[in-house]
Amino acid sequence: MEQIITRFAPSPTGYLHIGGARTALFNWLFARHHGGKFILRIEDTDRERSTEESVRAILDAMEWLGMDWDEGPYYQTERLDVYREYLQRLIDKGLAYYCDCSPEDVERRRQEALKAGRKPKYDGRCRDKGLGPGPGRVVRFRCPQAGTTVLNDLIKGSIEFDNAELDDLVLQRSDGFPTYNFAVVVDDVSMSVNYVIRGDDHVNNTPRQILIYQALEAPLPRFAHVPMILGQDRTRLSKRHGATSVMAYKEQGYLPEALVNYLVRLGWSYGDQEIFSREELIEKFDLDRVGASASVFDQEKLLWLNAHYIKEKPAGEIVRLLKPFLTERGYPDHGDDYLERAVATLQPRCRTLREMADAAAFYLVEDVEYDPKAAEKFLTPELAGPLKRLIETLKGLERFEEAELEKAFRRMAEDLGVKLGKIAQPVRVALTGVTASPGLFEIIDILGKETVLRRLEKALRFAEARSQ
Incomplete structure (x- = not known):
């Protein structure tokens, strides 16, 4: 049987965008599914608009998405x-x-x-x-x-x-x-490309290319023109719909697995299955399941997929990916073990790495800033007495661990005759600055005794000052 040979041939006149990335993925998956060859070719004969920066950006995006090529990159100018x-x-x-x-x-x-x-x-x-x-x-x-x-x-x-x-x-x-x-045509003939999978904006070029193939007495490849991607308003996808470059999604904190999964599902389906590993995509992808209708780009669906992959990935791997976002914010280094414990509490709550970096702030800063509304509602003068008692209780704990902490809080709530939330929510604000966070006892366990007591004492001073 003839070996299947596909190619992706971007022009380096800008970054790799969503539509181009999907075209590349379809070619890559088709070649990998059939045990064929995937060629990368840079169409750089537009000398006025082609740049080295764009070439590098395209290669970086291909590598980030995990699309390895068997030959190339070839450059037309060479x-x-x-x-x-x-x-x-x-x-x-x-x-x-x-x-x-x-x-x-x-x-x-x-x-x-x-x-x-x-x-x-x-x-x-x-x-x-x-x-x-x-x-x-x-x-x-x-x-x-x-x-x-x-x-x-x-x-x-x-x-x-x-x-x-x-x-x-x-x-x-x-x-x-x-x-x-x-x-x-010359490139595809000389490189023995026998499947041309590309966007349907090339349909009108195809008859001209077929005639050139025939004039060269070269065999025609099989053509597959993939319908365009539309925005939510059913118009051609553009930057206002989120059609930014692939690497912009990396900078926004998306995982490559999520973007690959999402882009392949734009126009291709396999029953009702939504989530695919890379191995499953290679196993199941074929052109007979690519639809003939345009696909609609849904940012919320992409976020949902990204949240899934963040939640499922081992915390240690997330730490490695998260570090550049933490460095960007100037957070001090607390060590991988500490970060891994913190990340594990944030994984079910964050849709992107950028969101996670923002949500992790209270774990990493020396001192938290209170959300004004949260402080107004929960760090009240009436809290001063219970806070003093809690601080003394926590100082006396020999084992500063989640289970022991929860017991101490529950005993105190019973002694005060209040529900646990009456104590827990003000403490949450004291420790994180906000009203929504991972589990309170998880947080206390990770932050450690010294940091917890310091923040509670600050909250006590804040509450006392409000009564003056």
């Missing part, structure tokens, strides 16, 4: 001799020709055609001039002027294109660089 060789084949066969029409003349004649009710395509003025190379000259493809070109798409089905509607497209610009439609 393959100019290959394009010239294939171009000469077409010229020699009379299937391509030199054109000396200036861009201004071409545009003027297109506008005239529009006014006259004709198709605004190149009028073939240089088709039979027999021109050779020269300054300012481009090379055009001699497109068939009759008949149809058929795209048998694995997702969209059969689509027919009238050749009379197509242009004698430029294959090589006047600066000697190939155009996209020519370079992509």
Whole structure:
């Protein structure tokens, strides 16, 4: 059986965005599922817009998402001799020709055609001039002027294109660089790519590319055009919908597993299953389960998935991922063991690592700041007496552990004739500054006796000061 070979071929004119990442994932998973080959190619012939920074950002995003490639990255700017060789084949066969029409003349004649009710395509003025190379000259493809070109798409089905509607497209610009439609075909032919999986914004390029394949007498790959991703308002996904770069999601505290899981499910399904490990995705992914309809990007669904992966990952791994966010906030280093215990209490409560870094503040700062409303409600003058008694009780505890702490609190609540919450909630505010946090006795156990007593004594002073 022929080995399946796919490729991902981004242009380095910006960062890797959500749509491109999904295309890359579909190609990667399809190749991995079938034991094939996945090629990474950088289409950098747009010299004005391509940057090294964008190349690095794309590679970083691919690596962060865990998409390893078997060949590449290949750079089109390093393959100019290959394009010239294939171009000469077409010229020699009379299937391509030199054109000396200036861009201004071409545009003027297109506008005239529009006014006259004709198709605004190149009028073939240089088709039979027999021109050779020269300054300012481009090379055009001699497109068939009759008949149809058929795209048998694995997702969209059969689509027919009238050749009379197509242009004698430029294959090589006047600066000697190939155009996209020519370079992509030469790359795929020379790299033996036999499955082209890409966004459906490329459908209109495909008939032109098929004609170039045929002119080169090269076998056609199987095409699969994936529907676009829409925002919640059903318009094309853009930055306002959350379509930021892949690495921006890393900076916001998303885990790569969550983003991979979510992106693959945008357009692909396997029954009602929502959560997949990487191994399951490789095992189950195939193109016959990719839908033909556009998918809607749902930020809340992505957050839900991310929360799941944060909750399920070992606390020690979360510590490693969380550290850059803690460093960014200037928190002192408390050691991995301490962090691991703290993180374990936060995992069920946080949807992103950034949220977790914010929620972990009370574990890491020297002193907490009270939320004004929480302090107003709970750190009242009436609390001073119970707080004094609690401080003395906690000072006398030999074992400052969760179970012993809970017993001490319950005994005190009984002695005072109040429910446990009447004591617990003010203590929570005293220790964390806020009213919502992980379990109180977990917190006290992790913070340790010295920190707990210091914060309770501060809360006592605050409560006493309010009575003056």
